[in-house]
Amino acid sequence: VNNVETLANVPSIIKKGGDWYASIGTEQSKGTKLFSLSGNIARTGVVEVPFGMTLRRLVEELGGGVPNGHKLKALQLGGAMLGFIPASQIDLPIDFEGLVSIGSGVGSGGLVVIDESACMVDVAYMLMSFAQSECCGKCLIGRLGTKQMLDILQDITNGGGQPEDMDLLAELGESMALGSLCPLCGGAPDPVASILRHFRDELEAHIKERRCPAGVCQGLTQ
Ligand code: SF4
Structure with missing residues (x-):
């Protein structure tokens, strides 16, 4: 539980209060989450997003979308041992419960973007x-x-x-x-x-x- 990401949230919560932090995100998934963007995406790197943001915004706005004119095929969120999310589900919000229900998860915060050239x-x-x-x-x-x-x-x-x-x-x-x-x-x-x-x-x-x-x-x- 006490990883670097968790501890990095503590100063802001002490300064601004728990209610402030709880106001970010969704009813059941509060606050923000770091995601490491990789794979077939224009801008790789680490981004911090509020829970509730859609996968589409994460991939297209923050990550710059799939490069080279290719189409998105799938996402793998949360780590290598979680299921793929097909491109058809890109408008789902990022939250703990919803992602688990489709066989994915927030997990480690990894996001691998897979384009149509992959098998x-x-x-x-x-x-x-x-x-x-x-x-x-x-x-x-x-x-x-x-x-x-x-x-x-x-x-x-x-x-x-x-x-x-x-x-x-x-x-x-x-x-x-x-x-x-x-x-x-x-x-x-x-x-x-x-x-x-x-x-x-x-x-x-x-x-x-x-x-x-x-x-x-x-x-x-x-
Ligand atoms: S303990 Fe874990 S890593 Fe080792 S064989 Fe069992 S499931 Fe696999």
Whole structure:
């Protein structure tokens, strides 16, 4: 709780009062939040915004939008082990409760902007690779679950995916979320779950048509 961001708020709250701070933000999410903007965005860096601001304002006004004439495809807010937010949900406000309800979260305050040139399956594979390499191996479901999911995603990006892989990814993800001892492997399936929910057509193109619509996965047609 007492991280640098929290402590940095204390002098202003002492000086101006708790009511002043509570007047910023939404009914349930008070105050401001720092976000670190990265990825396919014109202006990277750290910004402080009031809770309640829409994701669109954060990306387009403060971050300068997606560069090079590309369209926004997805956002990943809060950290690598949280779900992707599709571009269609960019008008949602930033608050704790609303973001959690869509499988995302404020988390660490990271914001990765992903444009249309990215393959969501490939991005999910890279994130699972990170989780699997960082996993400490203490609990069985975390250790084996990340490896199993990584193998499945690798098969899919290499053109060897099978239709039953989609159900297998979902079942594995639920088991890992329930049984992992800590949020690293417990959250690792969240990006995959959001792809099953929001980018299923892209996943199906890889598996059923051996096609990567973004043209990223080598060996697959576009
Ligand atoms: S969930 Fe946590 S404790 Fe379990 S293997 Fe993964 S990193 Fe280790």
